[in-house]
Amino acid sequence: MKKFLDNNFLLRTQTAQDLYHQVAKHYPIIDYHNHLMPQQVAENSSFENITQVWLNGDHYKWRAMRTNGVAEKYITGDATDKEKFLKWAETVPYTLRNPLYHWTHLELQRYFGINDLLSPKTAKKIYEETASKLQTSAFSVHGLLERMNVEVICTTDDPTDSLEYHQQFAQQQARFKMLPAFRPDKAMQVDKIGAFNQYVSLLESVTNTSIDNITDYLDALKQRHDFFAANGCKVSDHGLEHIYAEDYTDQEIADIFDKIRQNQDISLLENHQFKSAMLVYFAQWDHEKGWVQQYHLGALRNNNSRMHRLIGPDTGWDSMGDFSQARALSKFLNRLDKNDQLTKTIIYNLNPADNELIATMVGNFNDGSIAGKVQFGSAWWFLDQKDGMTKQINTLSNMGLLSRLVGMLTDSRSFLSFPRHEYFRRLLCDILGEDVEQGELPNDVEWIGKIVSDICYHNAKNYFNF
Structure with missing residues (x-):
């Protein structure tokens, strides 16, 4: 296997x-x-955190969250960034065979070196680890693009x-x-x-x-x-x-x-x-x-x-x-x-x-x-x-x-x-x-x-x- x-x-x-x-x-x-x-x-x-760079504006993820029964408050509403991320983490295990499952874990690996599967069990750890990295210069917009070898x-x-x-x-x-x-x-x-x-x-x-x-x-x-x-x-x-x-x-x-x-x-x-x-x-x-x-x-x-x-x-x-x-x-x-x-x-x-x-x-x-x-x-x-x-x-x-x-x-x-x-x-x-x-x-x-x-x-x- x-x-x-x-x-x-x-x-x-x-x-x-x-x-x-x-x-x-x-x-x-x-x-x-x-x-x-x-x-x-x-x-x-x-x-400041992964919600801002990963969830904000991403209607692919929003559709999945709604289908999983997540209230709009935690999608485009006034919930905190951390609350929104935790709701996404609850949804990810249910995205099996949806491309979001692959993309989510590819992105955690390629940008942050995180190999853990995102779930409610790992969510808080991943949120904190990514937030810590995102607040450094290596993870600014330029850093993220350069990390992926983007030319244009x-x-x-x-x-x-x-x-x-x-x-x-x-x-x-x-x-x-x-x-x-x-x-x-x-x-x-x-x-x-x-x-x-x-x-x-x-x-x-x-x-x-x-x-x-x-x-x-x-x-x-x-x-x-x-x-x-x-x-x-x-x-x-x-x-x-x-x-x-x-x-x-x-x-x-x-x-x-x-x-x-x-x-x-x-x-x-x-x-x-x-x-x-x-x-x-x-x-x-x-x-x-x-x-x-x-x-x-x-x-x-x-x-x-x-x-x-x-x-x-x-x-x-x-x-x-x-x-x-x-x-x-x-x-x-x-x-x-x-x-x-x-x-x-x-x-x-x-x-x-x-x-x-x-x-x-x-x-x-x-x-x-x-x-x-x-x-x-x-x-x-x-x-x-x-x-x-x-x-x-x-x-x-x-x-x-x-x-x-x-x-x-x-x-x-x-x-x-x-x-x-x-x-x-x-x-x-x-x-x-x-x-x-x-x-x-x-x-x-x-x-x-x-x-x-x-x-x-x-x-x-x-x-x-x-």
Whole structure:
């Protein structure tokens, strides 16, 4: 019987072990999409205890705690940090076979050297030991990132963000880079006219301009796009249920914008036309600058209206959706490609039923100009676990080129989430190692090792031009 979480965790064959220990594990981490707070990075923040760095903002853990019968007071409520941690410790033994069980103990091992299983019996000891370490300089934000050999992080930033903390960090002599990513979701979110008009007013303030029509609006957003580029941005990101690709004319978009600014209701078609146009504008600007554009598709958000009203978005009330993806995605990518305005693109899929759809769709728009120009991105959110990662790797292998994948990302708000890269690398090596030992791949460890090193590091390094 193998020991839990030993040195060869997830590595079932000798070839897999060789690939991981001799190749994969040594490469730095390029985390090109996450939700870390730039202020905490720029200020090299420290944390008083593990709750602050591990539980705060982590809706994965919050969902598990609620399912285990933990009251909201101990999740997002006014309980003390220690009380919240103890409730998490009560929950962990019940997360068996959930990826949280693996992540929890990987993170305790990798960051703190703690091999004990987290439970009510060990909770107080672990809380005290981690609190003691977290209050030292070696466990500040910079220390935590350097401990995981992180080379680049790309945060997620609204066009109206000042990027002051990116600018502050850029003046420091850190061992890693922090770059912004342009996330203009609010700039096209016209489902609530009042909230959108408030956003336009904010954009006016940030750009010191008056926005009276669609041309003014696009000019202001383009100004922010240019500002992001001047501050090192090389990626954009969009979180969408599905791509919007309705037909429209420039005049129709101008008229829709005027109606919105006059607080008039717009039809569902007009809503989708406006979003379709905005996606094209953003993609054209990305192409001009040679950025990578990312589309996260398939989340059905804020399902629990009562809890959304009480504690807000991004608190654990989202799920997979079952949206129709193929036709609009094809139309959108083709609209850009036929005008030679399709930049490097990554499509992330949340519903595994659409894996084959996405994997075959991206192949339609790889034109030989750039290796892996249009990609089926790594498994994310509910799928960034053993089964989801394996399915994504297998689907991409069967219908595309796994060898050109730009690797894993955390998509996380936690500075303790970077062992997810290790988790991915171990699974990748295990899958390839198993194929070698079953005679399904040649025993050419040198070449397969190169493929592993590319997926873990070199592909991302070259693709994003970091």
